[in-house]
Amino acid sequence: MADIKIPLKDLAAQYRALRAEMEAAITAFLEAGQYVLGPPVEKFERECAAYLGVSHAVGVGSGTDALLLALHALGVGAGDEVVTTPFTFVASADVVVRLGARPVFADVAPDTLNVDAARVAEVLTPRAKALLPVHLYGLPADVAALREAAPGVPVLEDAAQAMGAAVEGRKVGSLGEAAAFSFFPTKNLGACGDGGLVATDDAALAERVRRLRVHGASRKNYPEEIGYKSRLDGLQATILALKLRRLEAWTARLQELVGAYRERLAEVAGVTLLAEPPACRPAYHQFTIRASRRDELKDFLAARGVASAIYYPLPVHLTPAFAELGYGPGSFPEAERAAAEVLSLPLWPEMTEGQLEEVCAAVAAFYG
Ligand SMILES: Cc1ncc(COP(=O)(O)O)c(C=O)c1O
Structure with a gap:
């Protein structure tokens, strides 16, 4: 295997670009001594809202916890159903199981590759307590169509991959009753560690998530319900507040790069591009193609020093952890085909045109 010349993402590039500002903000945070919740987190929450x-x-501890606490606050529990996509990161579904639903x-x-509203209508039962669409790769799922397919069922957006x-x-994040974001370092707005956030217009729901993140206690040591310990870390909030100011510019740059990718790969036999939904601005977390002989292409690129990744190699319903739900091969043919392709x-925002050309040339070379 050749050394990686072009990584999937270069996370340290962002740090290098923001070094002076980041280090000053971190020093100020350390000197202020408010390390858990308080002003640094509140400031970021206000700016994010x-x-x-x-x-x-x-702000909560991770994107996974954002989903978990939001579903809990929506009242999801034993006997309930949550309708979601099988083609996602496992967190979108495992939080549902953890609540007994x-x-x-x-x-x-x-x-x-986002959940299909027509298929949602087919699986809907009176037990559906929430819809959980995922804006996969930063491409918005069709929340309006989902609302039509399931009138009155609250929507929790899994916006982990789609900030911006x-x-x-x-x-995205303002389209449902609530939304969950992840600040995992590779995400569009990435921390230097874990972090997540629940966004909502519903004051009571927000209040309940605030309580759940501190052991279910609005007033310290007087818990009103059993909660969690899951707070956005103050140091991460400090870093995220500083990066949030760049997010629009990064989103635009990613769109520009994807535009160049789409143009260069449109005519390459063997490559199928995903559709950008109408009237939307994607915020590309990944640039993902469907590729014939996908695994061979991946090896070919690796031999030329070009990294690539498969999100996701196995749809959630086929993973051992979800076997007891009773699905099997053939249950969701489109998700299964996607996983193979x-x-x-x-x-990443700092990627150069030259690097992009090199990737495209290698893909084109593979298909001859
Ligand atoms: C679609 C989706 N949902 C949820 C998560 C969970 O976020 P986190 O890794 O911050 O817990 C991720 C992150 O990988 C994700 O991609």
């Missing part, structure tokens, strides 16, 4: 166009933003999967649309995306000018190519 304003950016997303929602009334409330609550059942994830009910609906297949994805082949052109976007918008539909008809409204930011998808390949994510290098993409």
Whole structure:
């Protein structure tokens, strides 16, 4: 295997660009001595809510916890169903099981790989307590169509991969009753560790998530319910507040790079591009193609020093952890086909046109 010349993402590039500002902010944070919650987290929450166009933003320990606490606050529990996609990171579904509820999967649309509203309508039962669409790779799922397919069922957006995306000018994260974001370092807005956030316009829901993140206690040592310990770390909030100011510029740059990728790869036999949903601004977390002979292409790129990744090699319903739900091969053909074909190519805001050309040339060379 050749040394990696072009990584999937270069996380330290962002640090290098922001070094002086980041180090000053971290020093100020350390000197202020407010290390858990308090002003650094509150400041970031306010700025994040304003950016997303929602009334409330609550910082929690990770994107997984954002999903978990939001579902809990929505009242999801034993006997309930949550309808979601099988083609996602496992967290979108395992939080449902952890609350004693059942994830009910609906297949994805082949052109976007986001959950298909028509398939959601088919699996809906009176037990559905929430819909959990995932904005995969930073491409917005069709929340309006989902609402039509399941009238009255609250929507929790899994926006872990899509901070900065918008539909008809409204930011992803403001489209459902609540949304979960992840600040895992590779995400569009990435911390230097774990972090997550729940966004909502519902004051009571926000209040409950705030309580749940500190052991279910609005007043310290007087818990009103059994909660969790899951707070956005103050140091991460400090770093994220500083990066949030760059997010629009990074999103635009990623879109520009993806535009160049799409142009260069459009005519390459063997490559199928995903559709960008209409009237939306994607916020590309990954640039993912469908590729014939995908595994061979991946090896070919690796031999030329080009990293790539498969998100996801196994749809959630086929993983051993979810076997007891009773799904099997053939349950969701589009998700299963996607898992055999998808390949994510290098993409990060500081990536150069030269690097992108090199990736495209290697892909084109593979297909001859
Ligand atoms: C779609 C999706 N949901 C949830 C998560 C969970 O976020 P975290 O890793 O911050 O717990 C991720 C992160 O990988 C994700 O991609």
